[in-house]
Amino acid sequence: xxxxxxxxRLKPYHDPDVDTVVNGIMNGDRHMLSRAIxxxxxxxxxxxxxxxxxxxRCITKKTSSLRIGITGAxxxxxSTFIEALGELIxxxxxxxxxxxxxxxxxxxKGSILGDKARMEKLxxxxxxxxxxxxxxxxxxxxxxxxxxxxxxCEAAGYDVILVETVGVGQSEVxxxxxxxxxxxxxxxxxxxxxxxxxxxxMEIADAVAITKTDGDQSGIAAISRAEFEAALRMLPVKxxxxxxxxxxxxxxxxxxxxxxxxxxxxxFTAMRKENILETRRRKQLNSLLYTVLEEMLKKxxxxxxxxxxxxxSIERQVLSTEISPFSGAKKLIxxxxxxx
Amino acid sequence: xxxxxxxxRLKPYHDPDVDTVVNGIMNGDRHMLSRAIxxxxxxxxxxxxxxxxxxxRCITKKTSSLRIGITGAxxxxxSTFIEALGELIxxxxxxxxxxxxxxxxxxxKGSILGDKARMEKLxxxxxxxxxxxxxxxxxxxxxxxxxxxxxxCEAAGYDVILVETVGVGQSEVxxxxxxxxxxxxxxxxxxxxxxxxxxxxMEIADAVAITKTDGDQSGIAAISRAEFEAALRMLPVKxxxxxxxxxxxxxxxxxxxxxxxxxxxxxFTAMRKENILETRRRKQLNSLLYTVLEEMLKKxxxxxxxxxxxxxSIERQVLSTEISPFSGAKKLIxxxxxxx
Numbered sequence: 001x002x003x004x005x006x007x008x009r010l011k012p013y014h015d016p017d018v019d020t021v022v023n024g025i026m027n028g029d030r031h032m033l034s035r036a037i038x039x040x041x042x043x044x045x046x047x048x049x050x051x052x053x054x055x056x057r058c059i060t061k062k063t064s065s066l067r068i069g070i071t072g073a074x075x076x077x078x079s080t081f082i083e084a085l086g087e088l089i090x091x092x093x094x095x096x097x098x099x100x101x102x103x104x105x106x107x108x109k110g111s112i113l114g115d116k117a118r119m120e121k122l123x124x125x126x127x128x129x130x131x132x133x134x135x136x137x138x139x140x141x142x143x144x145x146x147x148x149x150x151x152x153c154e155a156a157g158y159d160v161i162l163v164e165t166v167g168v169g170q171s172e173v174x175x176x177x178x179x180x181x182x183x184x185x186x187x188x189x190x191x192x193x194x195x196x197x198x199x200x201x202m203e204i205a206d207a208v209a210i211t212k213t214d215g216d217q218s219g220i221a222a223i224s225r226a227e228f229e230a231a232l233r234m235l236p237v238k239x240x241x242x243x244x245x246x247x248x249x250x251x252x253x254x255x256x257x258x259x260x261x262x263x264x265x266x267x268f269t270a271m272r273k274e275n276i277l278e279t280r281r282r283k284q285l286n287s288l289l290y291t292v293l294e295e296m297l298k299k300x301x302x303x304x305x306x307x308x309x310x311x312x313s314i315e316r317q318v319l320s321t322e323i324s325p326f327s328g329a330k331k332l333i334x335x336x337x338x339x340x
Numbered sequence: 341x342x343x344x345x346x347x348x349r350l351k352p353y354h355d356p357d358v359d360t361v362v363n364g365i366m367n368g369d370r371h372m373l374s375r376a377i378x379x380x381x382x383x384x385x386x387x388x389x390x391x392x393x394x395x396x397r398c399i400t401k402k403t404s405s406l407r408i409g410i411t412g413a414x415x416x417x418x419s420t421f422i423e424a425l426g427e428l429i430x431x432x433x434x435x436x437x438x439x440x441x442x443x444x445x446x447x448x449k450g451s452i453l454g455d456k457a458r459m460e461k462l463x464x465x466x467x468x469x470x471x472x473x474x475x476x477x478x479x480x481x482x483x484x485x486x487x488x489x490x491x492x493c494e495a496a497g498y499d500v501i502l503v504e505t506v507g508v509g510q511s512e513v514x515x516x517x518x519x520x521x522x523x524x525x526x527x528x529x530x531x532x533x534x535x536x537x538x539x540x541x542m543e544i545a546d547a548v549a550i551t552k553t554d555g556d557q558s559g560i561a562a563i564s565r566a567e568f569e570a571a572l573r574m575l576p577v578k579x580x581x582x583x584x585x586x587x588x589x590x591x592x593x594x595x596x597x598x599x600x601x602x603x604x605x606x607x608f609t610a611m612r613k614e615n616i617l618e619t620r621r622r623k624q625l626n627s628l629l630y631t632v633l634e635e636m637l638k639k640x641x642x643x644x645x646x647x648x649x650x651x652x653s654i655e656r657q658v659l660s661t662e663i664s665p666f667s668g669a670k671k672l673i674x675x676x677x678x679x680x
Contacts, residue, residue: 055664148666282659289658293669297641298634300677318629319622324395326488329633337640 018050022057025156030129033156037131040148055148058155065154066268069175071165071201072185077211078164079118080251081185086122088261089160097129097153098122098162099146129158144292147178147284176204177287180277181267183260184208186228188221203235206267207245209260214250221248241270306335358390362397365496370469373496377471380488395488398495405494406608409515411505411541412525417551418504419458420591421525426462428601429500437469437493438462438502439486469498484632487518487624516544517627520617521607523600524548526568528561543575546607547585549600554590561588581610646675 016024016035024032036058039051070085072078082098089096098119122128131149146163153161165175176182184205208228213221228246238244245263249256271277301307310332318328356364356375364372376398379391410425412418422438429436438459462468471489486503493501505515516522524545542548548568553561568586578584585603589596611617641647651672658668 052664052667052670056667059661059664144666148664151664285658285661285665286655289655289665289668292665293672294634294638296669296673297637297676300673301637315626315629318625321399321625324392324399324488324491325625325629325632326484327392327396328629329636330392332633333636333640336637 018053018057021054022155025054025058025152026061028157030156033129033152034131036152037149040145040152051148055151059151061155063154063157065158066160066181066264067150067163067179068160068264069163069165069179069182070185071175071182071205072211073187074166076185076187077251078166078185081209081211081249081257082162082164083119083122084251084254084257085261086119086128086162087125088257090122090125090127092261094159095127095129095157096122096160096162097156097158098131098164099149099153100130100132100164101166129153129156143174144288144295146175147288150178174291177284177291180271180280181206181264183264185211186224187211188213188217188224202231204238205232205244206238206242207247207260207263208232209247209249209256211249211251213248214253214255218248239271239276241274241276242267301336304336306338307332310335358393358397361394362495365394365398365492366401368497370496373469373492374471376492377489380485380492391488395491399491401495403494403497405498406500406521406604407490407503407519408500408604409503409505409519409522410525411515411522411545412551413527414506416525416527417591418506418525421549421551421589421597422502422504423459423462424591424594424597425601426459426468426502427465428597430462430465430467432601434499435467435469435497436462436500436502437496437498438471438504439489439493440470440472440504441506469493469496483514484628484635486515487628490518514631517624517631520611520620521546521604523604525551526564527551528553528557528564542571544578545572545584546578546582547587547600547603548572549587549589549596551589551591553588553595554592558588579611579616581614581616582607641676644676646678647672650675 016032021032021036021039025036036051036054039047039054042048042051070078070082079100082100086096086098100119119130123130131153150161150163161179163175163179182205184201184207186208188210210221210224210228225246225248232244232246247256247260247263249260251257268277271280302311314323314328314331317323318325323331356372361372361376361379365376376391376394379387379394382388382391410418410422419440422440426436426438440459459470463470490501490503501519503515503519522545524541524547526548528550550561550564550568565586565588572584572586587596587600587603589600591597608617611620642651654663654668654671657663658665663671
């Protein structure tokens with residue numbers, strides 16, 4: 001039984017202290033890792049405080065993990081692809097953490113299948129840690145908390161961190177602020193409609209894998225590949241040292257999975273040679289600081305009793321053009337900071 | 341001499357009260373209109389306070405203006421196009437306000453020519469009011485203050501408000517929150533590279549005008565039109581009742597300018613019939629309220645002495661992974677709100 005995954009969905013039945021959790025994580029105790037992620041995701045102030053203490057300790061651990069984002073529209077075959085890629089990664093002797101989309105969350109547009117049915121084979125491997133992420137109101141299953149979960153998985157020593165997201169909106173931009181490499185999964189078919197994928201996701205992809213190119217799909221797949229290659233050429237270059245490629249893959253037959261992994265490995269070699277990875281991660285930390293800061297500030301603001309008390313009437317006055325949006329905003333700020 | 345434009349760049353030499361300014365604006369005194377816009381753009385708290393009083397009075401005036409955004413890359417011929425379209429608008433018996441990009445602002449990427457040389461003919465018409473907008477740090481020359489300038493121009497009774505922006509970044513999204521119709525200007529040439537225009541701007545355009553399609557450009561222009569038409573078909577529909585068209589134009593020969601104006605007129609007829617305009621404007625007011633609110637809140641935050649005092653060291657601790665971004669953010673919030 002996969003105790004880490006099962007217990008993580010429940011409240012801790014007793015309350016280990018920060019030292020115990022941190023030591024557990026550092027020693028590869030997946031149960032403690034799961035608990036720490038649960039604390040991160042909790043909205044309770046006492047959990048939040050504890051989570052910060054754990055994060056402060058875990059973030060100091062130096063690691064050389066590979067952070068990989070896997071994104072694609074619902075139905076693109078993300079879980080089966082991750083299973084196939086994950087097995088290959090483990091067979092290289094590496095350990096793997098997967099921050100997966102929580103299928104029970106309607107907003108994340110995850111599969112309707114339960115956790116157990118998703119990534120079943122991968123979940124049975126001791127080298128893999130699979131954790132559904134709580135999207136907590138974020139589209140596509142990514143939130144600043146995902147970045148924190150990555151930090152914990154790294155402290156636990158995982159070599160490769162796969163972050164699964166749905167490319168439906170702002171999530172692609174967010175995931176780009178926390179991973180090194182982004183792989184976009186697309187179904188074979190017309191590139192014309194881009195299958196509901198926002199164009200933004202194409203711009204931040206470092207490679208595209210066309211999925212399910214087995215059986216009678218192979219003809220369409222070749223056309224799709226040409227179309228995506230053309231589309232990538234039209235987009236601005238993401239890294240000057242990196243040429244984005246399109247792969248034909250099948251999780252069923254294993255086709256192309258090795259090529260994708262080789263491509264990812266080449267990417268990390270190229271990035272490390274140019275020292276781009278280090279610079280990028282520092283920028284990501286800085287961007288996370290300000291993302292979290294803005295969220296906290298807004299949360300403080302909109303939970304302030306005087307703001308809550310006046311918000312509705314001010315909004316009404318603005319919408320009926322009784323007062324200007326500027327004056328409305330000023331009134332709300334004054335409710336929050338009366339000293340002005 | 342066009343007193344409105346000239347004095348607007350200078351500080352007011354005496355200080356008319358709110359009543360005088362508001363009455364002036366309502367009576368079509370362009371000098372007072374210019375002064376009010378200067379107050380809006382001012383960073384001085386006493387000007388800001390006065391500007392809000394003026395805006396609160398002006399926003400209550402009911403108008404049925406047409407708000408049109410004109411956007412395009414630098415060099416797409418925005419000013420000459422606006423001159424040609426503006427003349428046509430005035431000749432229909434309408435009055436016109438142009439919120440133009442301030443060419444003196446490096447960030448707005450405006451023309452290197454001075455104000456006087458831009459829209460010279462239009463500036464000589466008493467039916468037109470031309471005002472360079474201060475981009476105040478915003479890319480593309482659009483800021484929430486532009487929305488406020490629109491409100492003032494409407495209170496002054498202008499029938500059509502043209503807002504010129506450069507489609508280089510976030511400005512397109514901002515302009516979409518303040519105008520009814522967006523016209524994208526593109527040079528003839530390969531649609532492949534999209535001429536440095538971010539794809540986002542294509543998504544919010546209600547029509548595309550290919551400029552400078554005179555002389556030996558006409559062959560390329562026809563190909564460009566086909567390419568842009570194809571590109572528009574690939575994008576999500578902006579308004580279900582509106583089909584986006586691509587026009588071949590020349591400000592030099594006047595070609596296509598009338599077609600563009602007819603298209604814009606048809607747009608407003610269609611939108612009014614469906615009551616879409618009213619709904620959209622309410623949404624825009626609401627979005628402006630929260631944009632301004634967030635800006636004010638961040639301004640309060642980052643100008644707080646205790647935040648300023650600790651920001652640099654906290655940022656350094658986060659970047660060196662001494663503390664997590666989450667703890668860093670929390671420390672900064674606590675500097676701002678010590679009562680927690």
